[in-house]
Amino acid sequence: MTETVTSPAADQHAAFLRKRDASVRGAQGALALVTTAWVGEETSIEGVPGTWAPAPTQDGLQVVATAEDGIVVDGQEVDGAATVYGHDSMTPSQIRFDESRTGFVIGPDFHGRYALRVWDAESEANRAFRGIEAYDHDPAWAKHGTFEAVEGGVGFEYGKSRGGSLRQGVSPGIIRFEHEGEQVELLALPDGDSLQIVFADATTGDETYDVGRFLFVRPRHDGTVELDFNRAIVPPCSMSDQFNCPLPPAGNRLAFPIRAGERRPRFEREEDAGAAAEG
Structure with a gap:
């Protein structure tokens, strides 16, 4: 009998996914x-x-x-x-x-x-929900980066999932990490003591939810920051059209694929439609 070997990081990721599932299913999820x-x-x-x-x-x-x-x-x-x-x-x-x-x-x-x-808590979406599809944990997508604070912040424009005029955002600084020898820069929205990165990549609209995904990070006092894309999540507007989610600003639309983190929510009604089409 073959024994499955897991790493502490993979175990922590599995726990994170279970917590996310419970959260979105909650009475005010x-x-x-x-x-x-x-x-x-x-x-x-x-x-x-x-x-x-x-x-x-x-x-x-x-x-x-x-x-x-x-x-x-x-x-x-x-x-x-x-x-x-x-x-x-x-x-x-x-x-x-x-x-x-x-x-x-x-x-x-x-x-x-x-x-x-x-x-x-008994909404149609909650009854039809069958979980969030996610990539397998990939330690290569736990990136070490830096955060450079900018006095006065860095202004940028972004849209919202329900349309309307562009909004003005201010990132408190610039987040940088390296991918395949190239430096990548990202902007973020303040979210309490964390930063919310709204991003799209080459999987967006194909393998992953078409609005983009969120990643929350917390820069350290020394300017370092961990960007674990295994914890990238789909926005709440993927589960209820009552949410009006921020869209990725132009600089956060990445040309390469990030095959890590959540992909998209799965609903029973979508499965039934697919089964009917195949039939």
Whole structure:
């Protein structure tokens, strides 16, 4: 009997993939997002009870509902008016509509509006999901790079998956690594204490998701940075069209293939379509 030998890095990668699978399947995972409704005036929102409007405090939304509607905000049943504070506020609110549906408020956008996001743990996408296709772990794609901070940052333009005008981004510096003797430069968006690299490569739209992929890195104090492309992930817009994901800026569109990391999500309905076509 042949014994399978694995490396610590491969074991860690397998654990990472399991954690990712659990995350996207969660009650507020990417598969569960079913509604993003921007609210500029008093309105009703399809699929959920209550009347929604900008909060008088200008830091979220206000919902008006009766006890029969069953809306719970921050543990309290709504019977009248309640303020739902934004997800990025000092005291973000959580909403429960029923056993499977929850929500929170995001914003403000460029117009000062907030939006209600509704998550359904029993969404169609969650029921149809069959996992994320990924390349086998390849230690060659764990790259050692450098991060050069730039005073004032490096400005760049990027699009969004749902269209619209180009956005202005600022990368706090330049990330560099070497591939086949050539130096590659990347820009990134700040993401907490990490940097979010949005990139495309020669596999994009063919072997991997057509919008591109994300890689999160954390530069060290000495300027070094690890770019483990085995941990490149598909964006959340690959699982719900309610997300509006950043597209790779021009400089992050690489001519060579990166056959590492996640490829694309797989859904039962796609398999059924393929089986029907073959039949």
